[in-house]
Amino acid sequence: MLADGRTGVGTCLGCGNTPCMEKNESELTLFGALDAFPGDPSHDVCPTRAIRWDGQNSVAFVLTDDCIGCGLCISRCPYGAISLEDGLTASVEAADPAGLAITGPAMGEHPEVNRSGQIATLDVPAAANLPGKVGALDDGRTTLLVRNLLNEVGLNARTRRRGDTNVRIDAVGFSRSERPFVAEIETGTGVLESPRALIEDVAVLHSRYDYPVDEIDPVSIILSFPNVRSEYYQVVRDIEKVLGLRCRTITIGALVALLWHCATLDGFDGDAFTIGEGTIDLAECLGLDDAKLPEPYPGAFRPVR
Amino acid sequence: MLRFPNPGSTIDNFVSVYSAAFERLNGYTVNLDNIVSAVVAANLATSSGYMGEKAVARSTRADRSRDPLYNQLKMYAELFRTLGWLHPIPQSALNFTFTLLGKQVVAAGRDFWPLLEECVLGIVYPTPILTVRGDFDLRPFAFILCVMAACDGHLSRDEMIIGPLSAPSDRGQANLDSVVATIKAARKSAADTNSSVAAVSVARNIQVNTLQNYTRWPIALLRDLGWATRRQARFRDGRKYQTFYLTEKGQALADRVFASVDLRVNDAARLTPEECKALAVVAHFRMLERSGFDIAPVGGRLADAEAVVVPVLERLGTDGRNLLFSPFQSLSLGEIAAAFPVHAQTEQFEEGASRAAVAAAPDGRDDRSHLFVPPNMVAAEEAGSGGPDALRVELNGLLEAHGSIEVAAAVFAEYHARDTQVAFYPLVTHLFQILGYKSDYSRAGVNYQRWDAYVMVDGCALPIEIKSPTEEIMLSTKAVRQALENKVILLSRGGLETRPELASLIVGYRLPNERGEMSNLIDDVFKAFSLRLGVIDLTTLVHLALRAMRDGVSIDDRQLSQLRGFLGV
Numbered sequence: 001m002l003a004d005g006r007t008g009v010g011t012c013l014g015c016g017n018t019p020c021m022e023k024n025e026s027e028l029t030l031f032g033a034l035d036a037f038p039g040d041p042s043h044d045v046c047p048t049r050a051i052r053w054d055g056q057n058s059v060a061f062v063l064t065d066d067c068i069g070c071g072l073c074i075s076r077c078p079y080g081a082i083s084l085e086d087g088l089t090a091s092v093e094a095a096d097p098a099g100l101a102i103t104g105p106a107m108g109e110h111p112e113v114n115r116s117g118q119i120a121t122l123d124v125p126a127a128a129n130l131p132g133k134v135g136a137l138d139d140g141r142t143t144l145l146v147r148n149l150l151n152e153v154g155l156n157a158r159t160r161r162r163g164d165t166n167v168r169i170d171a172v173g174f175s176r177s178e179r180p181f182v183a184e185i186e187t188g189t190g191v192l193e194s195p196r197a198l199i200e201d202v203a204v205l206h207s208r209y210d211y212p213v214d215e216i217d218p219v220s221i222i223l224s225f226p227n228v229r230s231e232y233y234q235v236v237r238d239i240e241k242v243l244g245l246r247c248r249t250i251t252i253g254a255l256v257a258l259l260w261h262c263a264t265l266d267g268f269d270g271d272a273f274t275i276g277e278g279t280i281d282l283a284e285c286l287g288l289d290d291a292k293l294p295e296p297y298p299g300a301f302r303p304v305r
Numbered sequence: 306m307l308r309f310p311n312p313g314s315t316i317d318n319f320v321s322v323y324s325a326a327f328e329r330l331n332g333y334t335v336n337l338d339n340i341v342s343a344v345v346a347a348n349l350a351t352s353s354g355y356m357g358e359k360a361v362a363r364s365t366r367a368d369r370s371r372d373p374l375y376n377q378l379k380m381y382a383e384l385f386r387t388l389g390w391l392h393p394i395p396q397s398a399l400n401f402t403f404t405l406l407g408k409q410v411v412a413a414g415r416d417f418w419p420l421l422e423e424c425v426l427g428i429v430y431p432t433p434i435l436t437v438r439g440d441f442d443l444r445p446f447a448f449i450l451c452v453m454a455a456c457d458g459h460l461s462r463d464e465m466i467i468g469p470l471s472a473p474s475d476r477g478q479a480n481l482d483s484v485v486a487t488i489k490a491a492r493k494s495a496a497d498t499n500s501s502v503a504a505v506s507v508a509r510n511i512q513v514n515t516l517q518n519y520t521r522w523p524i525a526l527l528r529d530l531g532w533a534t535r536r537q538a539r540f541r542d543g544r545k546y547q548t549f550y551l552t553e554k555g556q557a558l559a560d561r562v563f564a565s566v567d568l569r570v571n572d573a574a575r576l577t578p579e580e581c582k583a584l585a586v587v588a589h590f591r592m593l594e595r596s597g598f599d600i601a602p603v604g605g606r607l608a609d610a611e612a613v614v615v616p617v618l619e620r621l622g623t624d625g626r627n628l629l630f631s632p633f634q635s636l637s638l639g640e641i642a643a644a645f646p647v648h649a650q651t652e653q654f655e656e657g658a659s660r661a662a663v664a665a666a667p668d669g670r671d672d673r674s675h676l677f678v679p680p681n682m683v684a685a686e687e688a689g690s691g692g693p694d695a696l697r698v699e700l701n702g703l704l705e706a707h708g709s710i711e712v713a714a715a716v717f718a719e720y721h722a723r724d725t726q727v728a729f730y731p732l733v734t735h736l737f738q739i740l741g742y743k744s745d746y747s748r749a750g751v752n753y754q755r756w757d758a759y760v761m762v763d764g765c766a767l768p769i770e771i772k773s774p775t776e777e778i779m780l781s782t783k784a785v786r787q788a789l790e791n792k793v794i795l796l797s798r799g800g801l802e803t804r805p806e807l808a809s810l811i812v813g814y815r816l817p818n819e820r821g822e823m824s825n826l827i828d829d830v831f832k833a834f835s836l837r838l839g840v841i842d843l844t845t846l847v848h849l850a851l852r853a854m855r856d857g858v859s860i861d862d863r864q865l866s867q868l869r870g871f872l873g874v
């Protein structure tokens with residue numbers, strides 16, 4: 001709704017700094033010493049570069065074939081000009097169907113992104129497509145997707161620069177209470193390797209940045225929970241028992257669920273996203289206050305039986 | 306063949322590295338060290354996993370050829386020079402200045418792509434500045450586009466090797482035809498392509514995977530510039546292979562290249578200094594114009610230059626707009642300086658005090674001597690008598706035949722260089738048995754534990770992660786990480802008596818040459834969790850076993866159970 005009371009579908013105003021496409025420098029800065037972590041310098045919002053700039057008409061547009069329907073660009077447009085068309089891929093409204101724009105393109109700063117409402121419900125086709133689409137992304141695009149999802153749900157995060165074989169930690173950052181976390185991103189079959197890599201990540205962060213071991217939260221970011229009988233759960237419990245490290249697990253589906261609900265994530269403190277002896281259900285950790293939150297795809301919230 | 310180094314990064318990052326160096330060092334004459342420092346300061350690189358100033362210190366090794374960061378930036382610098390963004394100074398090829406062209410790339414910010422595209426098309430050999438091995442008359446990327454267009458719109462990696470990158474010249478239809486013929490012949494089958502590549506490999510005496518490495522940067526450019534996308538094509542025998550198809554954009558560019566006037570160094574050499582200077586100005590600013598720069602502010606200068614160069618352009622049959630000629634990539638330093646005078650005086654960049662303050666060990670590494678552990682051999686009753694008879698006979702035979710333990714151990718290791726897990730796991734346990742320790746390995750499939758084997762020391766088990774030479778000739782950090790997990794799982798799940806402070810071992814065929822990364826891992830894990838990881842290679846283990854048999858000594862059990870780092874003789 002506009003100040004004069006008119007409402008309607010937003011339209012792309014071609015704002016000069018295109019938040020739907022680019023992140024600004026300050027979003028990529030990390031607190032304190034961790035800012036020395038060599039990260040992916042990409043400012044791209046879209047993990048697949050599907051959203052582009054049409055210089056002729058001064059509007060954004062989406063290459064539908066490349067869009068994986070993650071919703072990142074949608075959440076960043078201050079004018080609500082992008083939506084998930086047919087619940088599948090992003091689409092920029094440029095025609096101003098409700099006749100809301102009065103002046104020409106606003107080539108300047110845009111108002112702070114202010115999100116409310118919901119981008120889509122978790123039962124749209126884009127949600128079900130995530131495992132296939134994300135699973136097919138290459139390493140660089142996957143980490144970009146994860147970084148941007150973490151950022152949009154409110155976490156200070158940076159992912160490893162692709163090609164830097166010296167740094168093995170996939171991502172670092174801070175929860176909202178400014179506790180550092182380290183993350184391993186694994187969307188393929190290597191999920192079993194994440195826990196041991198996380199032990200190393202904690203050791204590296206401790207020895208090179210001097211954060212106490214028990215103040216670092218190790219997080220495994222995966223696409224889908226492995227089968228209930230997978231060794232993964234047992235190894236995570238072994239690590240907690242022997243080293244006192246509580247490895248958390250969060251899925252890309254859960255991050256997308258938060259994004260689509262325009263919700264934030266506090267971080268990985270306390271019991272959040274841990275794997276205890278009981279049943280695992282991320283729907284309960286997301287704080288989305290929706291009694292019947294549908295699982296976007298099998299394995300997104302709960303291990304497959 | 307043209308050899309483009311493979312800096313192993315995205316094009317995005319490649320440009321970020323240049324910008325970081327430019328922003329910190331522009332206006333100075335710099336060397337590679339300065340660039341290393343700038344890039345590290347911008348958090349764009351690490352050295353052996355170290356960041357910030359520590360990384361710079363680690364990169365100050367006496368032996369530069371082994372420093373990964375220095376080597377990587379050397380490749381970047383070479384490519385920056387190829388693109389005309391960095392020039393050597395007349396007095397030294399190891400000192401550089403940033404060019405006006407590079408400055409404009411940085412100024413373009415996120416929209417550097419169109420200008421990068423121009424610079425890529427601007428790459429040309431020979432030039433008065435770049436020295437490349439071989440004798441080329443080639444504008445490689447323009448040629449790649451033309452060859453792609455002429456070869457059904459696509460080109461695979463291997464076809465790039467046998468075709469455009471191996472051609473001595475791209476001048477004239479005959480050269481294009483001959484490259485196209487080579488490629489079309491190779492498209493008969495995979496075998497034909499492979500044998501053409503092998504022929505290049507033999508003729509140039511370069512291994513095939515090295516040849517393939519030279520195509521990585523060109524392919525990254527084709528892909529990231531949106532000129533080509535990866536798809537499948539079929540050999541004439543019907544089998545499929547991966548190749549790169551021109552996109553619409555790539556095709557449009559190929560058309561532009563066909564329609565352009567391609568000016569080479571020897572063409573420019575025929576001009577008078579005045580004409581050359583004017584041509585440089587026109588070509589450069591037209592290039593910027595095509596890249597979306599507003600050239601109105603230099604309109605006057607451009608008009609003056611155009612007036613001088615009109616007759617030259619007419620002779621060449623162009624109005625200056627469809628010219629393939631990038632002055633910063635084609636002219637000599639003197640000619641460039643004449644056309645684009647530099648106002649700011651450049652001086653040699655002096656390292657700030659911060660760099661000097663970072664104390665580095667002579668070879669630039671932290672002191673790692675605590676991780677290299679010579680074995681402490683003690684007299685032991687059981688030493689030399691355990692293990693299978695056949696193995697002891699074999700070892701004895703080698704010792705007698707060669708007289709020295711070193712040689713016998715090396716020969717034994719050589720015999721086992723192709724062992725698979727089935728042979729290697731028992732071998733490792735048998736060698737520990739010869740040293741007088743109880744040791745056993747797990748049979749695949751019956752292992753709820755993760756360890757591959759264990760050795761008992763004083764009633765407690767040290768888990769062993771084993772890598773046979775067929776799994777990896779040189780141990781990797783992956784194996785060390787698995788040993789860490791073995792220890793955690795053994796402590797958690799039990800099954801064998803152990804204690805947290807006892808080592809978890811890794812035994813493999815050979816230690817890696819570059820042990821920095823493994824050393825860091827071992828140190829970091831000990832610092833964070835007080836867990837010990839000990840690494841032993843086959844030759845060392847055999848050496849100890851031979852000593853056990855000859856001298857009745859064995860490795861001190863306390864040293865073995867407390868091993869942290871590399872056991873070495």
Ligand code: SF4
Nearest residue numbers: 012013014015020077
């Ligand atoms: S879609 Fe939104 S954020 Fe993007 S350019 Fe248009 S108005 Fe700006």
Ligand code: SF4
Nearest residue numbers: 046067068070071073
């Ligand atoms: S929804 Fe995601 S993939 Fe699609 S254009 Fe937006 S950011 Fe890109």
